[in-house]
Amino acid sequence: MTLDEKTESEQTPFRKRPRPGETMIRGFLFVCGALSIAITVGIVYELGSESLLFFQDERVSFIEFITTTVWQPQVGGFGIWPLVLGTMLISVIAMVVAVPVGLASAIYLSEYASKRVRGFLKPVLEVLVGIPTVVYGFFALTFMTPLLRAIFGTSTVGFFNVLSAGIVVGILIVPLISSLSEDALASVPDSLRQGAYALGASKLDVSLKVVVPAALSGIAAGFVVAMSRAVGETMVVTLAAGASPRNFDLGQDSLFGYILNPFESAQAMTGYVAITASGDLSYNTIDYNSIFSIGLTLFFMTLGLNSLSRRFVKRFRQEYE
């Protein structure tokens, strides 16, 4: 075939051919990706609009919501602080349990353990995070609470108490801390360790004074992720921490005897939502709307924590990549 006999499109190669199939596929895939934005929009919109309804109700005022310390819907008390207090008490106890256990485990696995031991123990820790939280709730109620009551006496420890929920949530989040910390520790270049050993440092010196500080932002990211998880945890706190918000009065109530008392019950934000939703819930009641305002608060709290954690990770990556 001579050049003249070829058709035009063959004569001028490399011209862009329209491929409708490709475009469609690309469009479909884009929609899939963009769906995630729709989800976020949906969450924010729903939480926002129902919360708006909540605040528009005459019995509720936004100021009251963020400043008062009594949450008792039946009598018109809509201050969020008792619920936040419950959540924070549990989360702090959880972190107190999980940080030492998680970080020390990570240091051991990363700096001390042989490859075989690490290969065995890492999956064991991962199992902890795979257990459904409702089973943890069962565990808190049937093992931890009786244990605490046996240790501290049934008069000190209530049947629903914050300590039991906090400890169990702590156990739940240990793998988050240990896994992320261990990844961070392992990413520290070995040359740093060698340099330290060559100066006459012991393993303790190297681990604590060189490796951990070098991995600090990665470790911090792990802490924050774990905290965020603890804040959002529902089932353990619903089952074990009780359904009565710890209403308090800063002026009157004793700080350690009542407000921060870990042995008494205190409903958390997530617990309130779960209990309210599992009861009789009709749309457009104030109870219905209240869950969304609590949800909105929760959403912002975890969003803040997660963004913080990602910023730590970015800083960590910058140092080592």
Add this chain to the structure above:
Amino acid sequence: MTVDAPERELQELFPTEVEYRDLLDRRTRRARLFQAGCMLALTIAVVALATLLYTIINDSFGLVAVVNEREPADIVAELGYDPATVALIDVPYDRLVGLLEATVGTGVGRRLEREQRFYPDRLVFEPQPSWDEVCSSEEPVPGCTATPRDQANIYALVQERVVQPDIVATYDLVPSLLDAEGFEAQVAAGFEAGRFEDYTPEQIRIEWRAWFNPTFLMTPSSATPETAGIRTAILGSAWLVAITILFAVPVGVGAAIYLVEYAKPSRLNDFIQTNIYNLAGVPSIIYGMLGLAILVRVLEPFTSGSVFGGTGASDNGRTVLSAGLTLGLLTLPVVIISAQEALKAVPNSLRQAAMGLGATRWQMVRSQILPVALPGILTGTILAVARAIGETAPLILVGAASFITVDPTGPFSKFTALPIQIFQWTSFPQEEFQRIAAAASLALLILLLVLNAGAVILRNRYARKA
């Protein structure tokens, strides 16, 4: 070695041999303590896990003190079978229905039948005309459309209505094995204390009970813990998982493909990526709220099935479909992220080779990238699904039924799920409920173990091939 004066001063600030030796000893001791501390921490974590598993297994088996209204062995004998070889559950369906007929009143019988029929082709308690009337009315009963009962179902009924076991005291597994007399003493003490007023000591039998047993898995839920099973819950969970996968996997993998293979760096695509990471960290209960507000409420015509004209087992949006989609939304970010990892792990050389041969992007993705990334995607999906199975909070929000004994029949049925069942039973104070909660937890854990083991095996098998 010459040392100048100022240097000698500095030298003197270093420890002498003896001091250094002491220091070294102290450092060594501290190092050993530290190492021991780290090992202790690890041990604590492992012990916690072990304790949890132990608690569940301990609660799932053991001795019980039970009073049966009618002993199963007697019933079997009455029906004409040999109790030594035939168990109550093996008695033919018709005989059991007949037994039920003879035992319960017509009112109760009709109620049971309206809930779920005994036979597809004939009625037992209700005359045909009134049945037809009910079924063609404005509000038909579930039994009109539900599948008829089966062997496990009728056995559960017989247990509940005829045998009527009443468990008055329970015992943990390990004490049951090691100290059975302790339990007898406990029961006897209970009598003294007047706890079992309704019964006499002779009525009480102490027998071994496995709360977690095959029948437990096949029996539908019931109000009495002695006869309750988790069949409805398991089926509910199965439906949920199916819907979750059907939604989350195509959309999730599609989004991942877009982000890894198609998206060019741009503000929008960065935003999508950040957004996905954020969504992965949102607590599950908030997804529940999203599901409640939008799927259950706003989209009620769709999710309840009424837009499709079905009469449906339920007339509101609290259906399996809503819950499944909610869980799908929840697992979507996780599926996307793990699929992204799997796709990124495919070496770039493959892409370049394919494109270099003149393949379009989709051709490259479909025939070169996806097959290689598939095991990783599959593993990620299995893990995401395993997580979804254990989720409870969103289901509470979306309206899992608090008590339901009928198996789900379609996407528009009311439903319950395994974690929900555990949640409810745990909330009841009676110890028998604690036992079945433990048994159900054991079932859930085993299921998850199987799923995770499958994921690991899959990953290893394909990692070796690579």
Add this chain to the structure above:
Amino acid sequence: MTPETTSDTVEENRPPTTMEDPMEQPQAITQTGTERSGSVDPLDQPSVMRTEAMDVFYGEFRAVKEVSMGFAGNEITALIGPSGCGKSTVLRSLNRMNDLIPTARVEGRVLFHDREIYDSDVDPVEVRRRIGMVFQKANPFPKSIYENVAWGARINGFKGKRADLDDLVERALTQAALWDEVKDKLSESGYSLSGGQQQRLCIARALAPSPEVLLMDEPCSALDPIATLRIEELMLKLKERYTIIIVTHNMQQAGRVSDRTAFFTVDVNERGQRTGKLVEFDETDRLFTSPAEKETEDYITGRFG
């Protein structure tokens, strides 16, 4: 090549539990001038460190065999040879850095001031305090320049106050020829320096705890020629205070800075395993101008390696 151990003066019957201060110890004369077989002969003067028939194994694989040599005080000894001949392995065995590799094992003797450093009651931490190391690629800590230098002294029990520590840091940085360049930015990160400066920082760091011996593992291989030259000048000054043992793949460098040179090469056995061995150890001038072994001569003249 058997080592000439006429050394009955090596005091093996004294079981010291301490690494004694060399100042208080009469130096044991280990060798009289022996015939120059051109082989692994220790020195004709007291050695700060020496090895006797040292083998290094990684698991079953023998990386280096039967190294016997001595390192004289206030001298620079260079280890040269083709790649894979085990010179780095030998260097790392001198301060027990090979201990960090689980399968590594040393046989034979390694003596620091006549004390066997691989004895079971010797803590490797202490060995490394006396014998410092600089690595091929600069590895400063992610801390400030000041902290980098001060850290080694701190963990080794430096008792001084802040002012004393400042003096120590200044001294170390001066000895490393870096002080003038960083004295105004001591609180900046060690990573803010150039490659050559970082390596000098690592040298300062190694000098701060006042070791006696400084091991340097190809310290200039990652640096440009100008930075290399500066470090070579530095080495020549440092040997007034310290004993330096350097591994280098650059023969000319060995020729420029070292007093004594040891040439290693690879032995391939029947099974194809490559084991390093010491071929010749002599004063640098003599080794380079009139080597005793043919292998040495071949390497130096570039016929292989």
